[in-house]
Amino acid sequence: MNPPIDAETLREWRHAFHRHPETAFEEHHTSQRIIDILQQAGIEVVSGLGGGTGLVAMIDGQRGAGRHIGLRADIDALDVTEANEVAHASTQPGKMHACGHDGHTTMLLGAACSLAQNPDFAGRVYFIFQPAEENEGGGRVMVEEGLFERFPMEAVYGLHNWPGLPVGEAAVHDTAVMAAFDVFTLKLTGRGCHAAMPHLGTDTVLAACQLVTQLQGLISRETPAHETAVLTITQFHAGDAFNVIPESVELRGTLRCFDAQLHDYLIRRFHEAVDSAAQFHQLEVDFDYQRRYPATINTPEHADYCARALEATPGIQRIHRDMPPSMGSEDFAFMLQQCPGAYIWLGNGEDSASLHNPRYDFNDAVAPIGRDYWLSLINTLLAS
Template sequence: MPVLNRIAAFSDDMTEWRRHLHQHPELGQECHETARYVVDRLKEFGIEEIHEGVAVSGVVAIIEGRGTGAGAGRTIGLRADMDALPITETTGAPWASTHPGRMHACGHDGHTTMLLGAAKYLAETRNFAGRVALIFQPAEEVGGGAELMVEEGVLERFNIDEVYAIHSAPGTPVGQFYTTPGPLMAAVDTFHVDIKGEGGHGAYPQDTRDPIPAALAIGQAMSTIVSRNHRALDDLVVSVTMIHAGSADNVIPEGAYLGGTVRTFDKSVQAMVKRRMEEIVKGHAAAFNVEAVLRYEEGYPPTVNSERETAFAVDVARDVAAEGVVTDDVSPEMGAEDFAYFLEKKPGSYLFLGNGDTAGLHQPDYDFDDAAAPYGASFFARIAERALPVEGN
């Protein structure tokens, strides 16, 4: 079996932990009960150095290795996110969410469980030199918990040299991994356009300054940024995802709103999109005789894996992957991930771990496959052991 034997032996425990977490999802930074559950398990494992309340409800635990060796004096960071999503679950599972309108639809219950499994194993064996920092992070979905942790100095405070994380991947066989060096996931920005005109009776549009034609024209013009303003070989997504206006069929409203998302990998492309949006909004406001204001919010940066650490992580993954299958050259994805903030400061790597033929992420019928947990826990454990080898091993 590719997973570590000791981890395989307590896989039933991991299933119990994961299903408990799944039943009790929490949102954003308010992952206090989740953090309490994590801390209780860490104490059961005999881990003594536990720091709570990091980035509001995050937890960082330190496991000290034994002996001397090439890893002595170094610290490897292993991260799992803890927060859920504001979605009403439809799985019908016995362990379904007990909180209506909240569920673990992105596998963070599984991520937390895998790191707990690695923590249990590493606390028992201590078969590494140096230190391992277990990072349990809130607010990945919204709020940028990773950014908060970085701003609070987690990387410097615990002298973390490298950082690693994994994410559930529906559609990939359980136990198989994939990643790539360099850009893996995109930067994510959000734009809002508030349009103000002058409302009135729908039968007399000449007496109004109708914001709806302006909104439609602005949205259509923004769609041309991808097709006409950037090089076709540069990855870029601009999606208008919201248009709100009006309340009755015979009333021209006073205002309208449209908003959406931008995904990029390159700072110059990001800057071009923002400039063009400003020009489009300003020009169409004049053309339609309305007032229009663009609010452009820069979000998570791109997730960029460092070359050396990704080659190392791929090699480790091949040790524990089902049938040894690891893909190390996937195309970048346009989704986003706030682990990017850690990778901006420290070398490291982000990988995906197969969840089998299940519903997709962020869907109400998604569920983490418990059979994947031993693979993730074994990956985390072997990252520590191989990055921090004990002399003589």
């Protein structure tokens, strides 16, 4: 039996992906490199999915019929300028793998190529390489294109590296892992006027400030204390002169939570607050509210499978079952809405820069652990 793909090969693959980051639905070089590696290992690949750059590889076990499962990695990068001075730094200006998807891709590739050398299991494993996880919903696109109809599977699994968590540690959540993610743009328009004569116009800045304060009450006073939600105004654009009350103000931000009923309630109350403020201040409203990603919710049974697989994974010293979920979001949620499964975190190191930071870099020491976790999960689920 051949050994798994070695750590040095994983490092070389990861560094190559890191040097050539590509953002949502533009991952052509990345996709082709994945295809080349898989085909060299003799693995069947279906490409051109998920808007064109996604792909699914498949391996059948030599023990015959059995369950079908899916393992997913995201392949896209971010519009971030890299600040790392390393030999494998991004060669694409303004783009970098600031979230570790180069590492996720590498770990799944390592598992696929290792499994192809010794497919000692029953059933079929689908290896899903998904584009456009960052904000653009590549997971949703793959689902809408018929991922689970074309590649029927009983369960689907994903993972993410986790800065701050030591290498060799992992976190498994029974249910909620990542929050739902919405974005909004709100434009309030009234009558601009001289700042010395506010009665001749409508004070859009005052209205917007009052609304920002009022909206926080949705979280502090209308969200049950045992639930978690965040509403954050991230942009406030208004005016360009000392002595003019601007005709319009634009606000942008995000709303995040886990519970679906609470989510619907907060959105309804948000609209009511906007309408009330606009009526009181006699303003026109242009409100664009977009539900981007649902909450990422594990199936408890499958979370237990992941924990069992981690227990048998070389390099894993500790498994956290009680870590709080993250208010960040993940479009793997679209897959979990359609198919049972689970999503875990693998420690990227206590000293790792945070995700989406220009100094972030995936920890190469994690790649063999992730490869072995995938192989352990396959063995846990399909060994007989």
